[in-house]
Amino acid sequence: MIRRVIYPPVWLLLGLIAVFALNETWPLLRFTSLAWQVVGAVVILMGLLLLVAANGLFVRAGTEVIPFRPVSSLVTGGVYRLSRNPMYLGMALVLLGCALTVGALSALAIPPVFAVIVQIRFIHHEERMLQGLFPEEYPAYCARVRRWL
Numbered sequence: 001m002i003r004r005v006i007y008p009p010v011w012l013l014l015g016l017i018a019v020f021a022l023n024e025t026w027p028l029l030r031f032t033s034l035a036w037q038v039v040g041a042v043v044i045l046m047g048l049l050l051l052v053a054a055n056g057l058f059v060r061a062g063t064e065v066i067p068f069r070p071v072s073s074l075v076t077g078g079v080y081r082l083s084r085n086p087m088y089l090g091m092a093l094v095l096l097g098c099a100l101t102v103g104a105l106s107a108l109a110i111p112p113v114f115a116v117i118v119q120i121r122f123i124h125h126e127e128r129m130l131q132g133l134f135p136e137e138y139p140a141y142c143a144r145v146r147r148w149l
Contacts, residue, residue, distance in 0.1 A: 005068065008118060012091045015114045016098060022110070023102040032103035040101030047093030053079045054086040067122050074134045076141050084145050088118045115148070123147065 057080065058065045063072045065087075079086040092111045099107035130138045 006121075007067065008088065008091060008122060011114060011117055011121075012094065015091075015095045015110050018110050019095060019098045019102060019104075019107040022106040023104040026106050027104035029105040030103055031105065036103050037101050040097045040099070042097070043100060044094050044097030047090040047095075047097060050079060050086050050090035050093065054090065067126060068129070071130070071133055074130065074137050074141065076137075076145070081145060083149055084142065084147050085118075085123060088115070088123065089148055091118075119147075 055065055057075050057078045061073045061075050063075065064070060083089050092115050095111040095114055096108075099110060127138075127142075134141075
């Protein structure tokens with residue numbers, strides 16, 4: 001049986017669709033103002049910068065970015081000193097920024113749902129894989145750096 005994986009960017013896209021759908025169909029409480037739109041834009045920018053920085057470190061290390069593909073090195077520098085999952089954190093920030101920008105209370109539920117999905121579908125499996133590939137380095141890294149922040 002072939003296991004089909006819905007990759008994290010697809011979950012991000014689904015999350016973005018959900019943010020905008022909730023904004024249109026079930027906003028609950030509205031908090032729209034220029035201030036919230038600016039805050040949301042800054043959060044989106046932070047998320048995108050985190051994604052670019054983390055991806056660049058993987059490229060420089062010559063290792064695979066796509067989940068469950070063979071990994072050749074453990075990346076622990078740069079933004080990986082702050083979070084073991086800066087790409088997932090960046091995606092969650094993009095979702096949070098979009099939810100803040102649209103100004104619908106219901107849309108704020110999407111970033112934590114995304115984080116739970118990513119943790120269950122990807123992070124736990126990736127951690128087991130890295131533990132097996134780097135049995136000494138990875139536990140030491142986990143002791144120094146938190147999973148999200």
